[in-house]
Amino acid sequence: MTRLYGVGAGPGAPDLLTLRAIKVLREVDVLALPRSNDWGESVAWSIVQPALLESQAEKLFLTFPMNKDPERLRPALNKAMDAIGERLAAGKSVAFVTEGDPSLYSTFVYVAAEARRRWPTLEIEVVPAVSSPMAVAAVTGVPLADGQERIAIVPANYGVADLDTLLRMFDTVVLMKIGPEMPAIIAALERAGLLGRAIYVAKATMKEQRVVRDLREVGGERGDCFAMVIVAKKERNGVLMGVA
Numbered sequence: 001m002t003r004l005y006g007v008g009a010g011p012g013a014p015d016l017l018t019l020r021a022i023k024v025l026r027e028v029d030v031l032a033l034p035r036s037n038d039w040g041e042s043v044a045w046s047i048v049q050p051a052l053l054e055s056q057a058e059k060l061f062l063t064f065p066m067n068k069d070p071e072r073l074r075p076a077l078n079k080a081m082d083a084i085g086e087r088l089a090a091g092k093s094v095a096f097v098t099e100g101d102p103s104l105y106s107t108f109v110y111v112a113a114e115a116r117r118r119w120p121t122l123e124i125e126v127v128p129a130v131s132s133p134m135a136v137a138a139v140t141g142v143p144l145a146d147g148q149e150r151i152a153i154v155p156a157n158y159g160v161a162d163l164d165t166l167l168r169m170f171d172t173v174v175l176m177k178i179g180p181e182m183p184a185i186i187a188a189l190e191r192a193g194l195l196g197r198a199i200y201v202a203k204a205t206m207k208e209q210r211v212v213r214d215l216r217e218v219g220g221e222r223g224d225c226f227a228m229v230i231v232a233k234k235e236r237n238g239v240l241m242g243v244a
C-alpha cells in the first residue's frame with residue numbers, strides 16, 4: 001500500500017493553496033474529491049483545479065451527503081473507503097482534498113480514522129491549509145486573538161443554547177456551520193449587547209465573497225453553506241485601517 005494524504009485546499013481563493021499542497025496534488029495517482037451530492041460540484045476540486053490543469057491523476061468523486069449524524073454518513077463513508085482502498089491496494093497514492101484545513105470539521109477526519117482502522121500500517125499524511133476562520137479574520141480585518149485572549153470555535157448548527165455563556169467566557173467567538181441558527185445567534189448577541197461587534201462572512205476569499213456588518217440584514221436567511229459569524233468583543237485598531 002502506498003500513502004493516503006489529506007490535503008487542505010484552503011478557504012476558496014486558488015492562490016491560497018500551499019506549495020506543499022500543490023506538490024502533493026501534482027504527484028499523486030488519485031485525487032479523491034468530496035462533494036455533497038452526485039450531481040453537484042466538488043468545492044475542493046473547484047479550488048485546486050487551476051493548479052492542476054496538466055494533471056493526469058484519476059479524479060475520484062466521492063459523495064458524502066451533508067448530515068449531522070455520523071452514522072447516517074456510514075454507507076457513503078464505506079463506499080468511499082472501498083473505492084480508496086482499491087486504489088491503495090493497486091499501489092496508487094491517493095490525496096483526499098478538503099476545503100479549508102483537513103483537521104477542522106472535515107470529512108477527512110472520518111476518512112483518516114476509518115483508514116487507520118482498515119489498514120493499520122498505511123502511512124497517512126496531513127497537509128495543512130489556511131482554514132476558514134483565518135480567512136474570515138483576514139477579510140474582515142478582525143484579528144482572532146492577541147495577548148491573553150481566548151477564542152471559541154462553535155459549530156452553530158448543533159445548537160447555540162450556551163452562546164450567552166460563551167460570549168461571556170471568550171474574547172472572540174467564531175460561529176461556523178450557521179444553518180438555520182441565525183435568528184438565535186442574533187438574539188444572543190442582542191442580549192449580550194454585542195450585535196454591533198459581529199460580522200457575517202460568506203465564501204471568504206472566493207469570487208462570491210459577501211461581508212455583512214449588520215447581521216439583521218441576513219437574519220431571515222438560512223446561512224450560506226460557507227458562511228460564519230465572527231464576534232470580537234474588543235475594539236481594536238483594524239489591521240486593514242493602518243496605524244498612524
Ligand SMILES: C[S@@+](CC[C@H](N)C(=O)[O-])C[C@H]1O[C@@H](n2cnc3c(N)ncnc32)[C@H](O)[C@@H]1O
Pocket residue numbers: 011012098099100101102103104105106130131132133135136175176177178201202203204205206224225226227228
Ligand atoms: C464542514 S466545515 C469545513 C471547514 C474547513 N475544513 C476549514 O478548515 O475551514 C464548513 C464550514 O466552514 C465554514 N467555511 C468554510 N469555508 C468558508 C469560507 N470560505 N468563508 C466562510 N466560511 C467558511 C462555514 O462555517 C461552513 O459552514
